[in-house]
Amino acid sequence: MGIDINHKHDRKVHRTEPVSQNVYIRLLVKLYRFLARRTNGKFNQVILKRLFMSRQNRPAVSLARVARQMKAKSREGKTVVIVGTVTDDKRIFEVPKVKVCALRFTEGARTRIMKAGGSCITFEQLAVEAPLGQNTVILQGRRTARETNSHFGAPGLPNSHAKPFV
Numbered sequence: 001m002g003i004d005i006n007h008k009h010d011r012k013v014h015r016t017e018p019v020s021q022n023v024y025i026r027l028l029v030k031l032y033r034f035l036a037r038r039t040n041g042k043f044n045q046v047i048l049k050r051l052f053m054s055r056q057n058r059p060a061v062s063l064a065r066v067a068r069q070m071k072a073k074s075r076e077g078k079t080v081v082i083v084g085t086v087t088d089d090k091r092i093f094e095v096p097k098v099k100v101c102a103l104r105f106t107e108g109a110r111t112r113i114m115k116a117g118g119s120c121i122t123f124e125q126l127a128v129e130a131p132l133g134q135n136t137v138i139l140q141g142r143r144t145a146r147e148t149n150s151h152f153g154a155p156g157l158p159n160s161h162a163k164p165f166v
Contacts, residue, residue: 015052025051028123035131043133047123050083059141062110064089067096069139079136081126088112092166101126101136 003014018025029051050058051165070080079099088098088108097117105120113120121129127161130136143149153162 018052019054029090031124031127035127039132041132043136043138044131046138047081047133049081053083054103056146057143057147058084058103059143060085060087061139061141062087062089062103063112064096065093065141066098066100067094069090069137070096071100075137077135079121079126081133081136081138082140083138085143086110086120088095 018029020026027046027118032044032048032051036048052069061084063086066080066082068087069075070078079101082100082102084102085104086102086109087106095112095116098113099119099121100113100125100129101121103123110120150163151165155158155162155164
């Protein structure tokens with residue numbers, strides 16, 4: 001006979017607030033917690049959940065990814081929402097005219113978006129413009145793009161592509 005495990009004392013392992021003490025992120029959490037509670041949409045709940053995430057789970061998004069994702073006709077004129085940093089990408093020459101909302105922009109990314117006729121807005125401005133997330137596209141960067149991910153696994157084993165620390 002098996003043992004019946006008492007799950008009464010199990011720890012709940014999802015974040016209810018950001019670990020970061022960053023004042024700006026904490027203020028955004030207050031705003032989006034209110035919006036998530038008072039609106040019947042999934043958009044604000046998703047933004048709130050992503051504001052709670054660690055830096056590793058909020059990877060940067062390059063301008064190339066933004067341009068590629070916004071190529072579709074159905075996404076024309078929509079606002080790109082990124083809970084993270086938007087970085088410049090020298091590999092693309094033409095940046096499309098887009099409205100981007102993000103936590104941070106690198107200097108190069110901001111100037112290239114503005115030069116293309118687009119705009120960079122903050123999450124407070126987005127809350128005023130689209131409180132229910134109307135005409136928005138939420139994008140995320142690749143979490144596995146970190147250099148440390150290439151070392152995960154056992155290097156040297158057959159069919160393992162893990163990078164050794166040499």
